[in-house]
Amino acid sequence: MKPTTRILLPALALVLGAAIVARADVNARVLLATGEDRSGQLRWLPVDKVYVLSFKSEGAVREQRVKPDMIQRLRVEPPKGWAELAAKARDPRAATGPLRGQLEQIANQYKMLQYDGEAGKLIAEGFLKQGNPNGAIDACKKILTGNKDAGWNSAMAPAYWTALIDANKLGEAQPLLDKGVTSTDQAVAIMACIRRGDLLMKKNEAKLALKDGYLRAVLLYRDNGEARAEALYRAGEAFEKLGQNTYAERMRDELRTKYSRTSWGKKLLGG
Secondary structure: HHHHHHHHHHHHHHHHHHHHHHOOOOOEEEEEEOOOEEEEEEEEOOOOOOOEEEEEEOEEEEEEEEOOHHHEEEOOOOOHHHHHHHHHHHHHHHHHHOOOOOOOHHHHHOOOOOOOHHHHHHHHHHHHOOOOHHHHHHHHHHHHOOOOOHHHHOOOOOHHHHHHOOOOOHHHHHHHHOOOOOOOOOHHHHHHHHHHHHHHHOOHHHHHHHHHHHHHHHHHOOHHHHHHHHHHHHHHHHHHHHHHHHHHHHHHHHHHHHOOOOHHHHOOOOO
């Protein structure tokens, strides 16, 4: 075998391996901006920056190319063993240590297919729980190289925003939060409101924190238990900082009566 052939074959193997990962099909349910709700096999084409959705229609398998901005909601079948891995990764030392390689492998295999963000979330939250926002930021930026939208519209996004705010990188967080509040995923949108409130509180702008952050979350998202409980708790703090104790108590009354079993309700009650 010629020397150049020895060099080219491993390189070709790497390219082919990457192509296999990039072309991996996953079972998914996709709600399109047109209102169409389809279930089938989904693939992300990184070069074309488009999804290919294969689905059955009238007895035949059809393919549809879909741009990311045409997807209103995406639900992908979890990777094999995901529930067990995610449970173990709730230990922050595991998520940032022995399990990190597995999580990063899933993130790589599922680029633009939901579980890159889910894996990134677990790693980032692990770093945050250990008081290391910069570690969380670095982990999230690895995900962002393959999915730039994960910074504002993914399960990982709230952890990324928290890390940026904790690291005092407010200029980086602001535009992501402004986009995050427009997410069609309510769980992401409400957290964007809350974190925008946190950012504005850090800038000593309590009135804006209420108007553009906490109260927006309280008034617009009434079915998001834990997140709405946090919004009520934070709103109470902001009102108290402004000396508006009557309004602060209103927030706390609702938190006590409706969300006493949440972590924020327990925190308010000293639990």
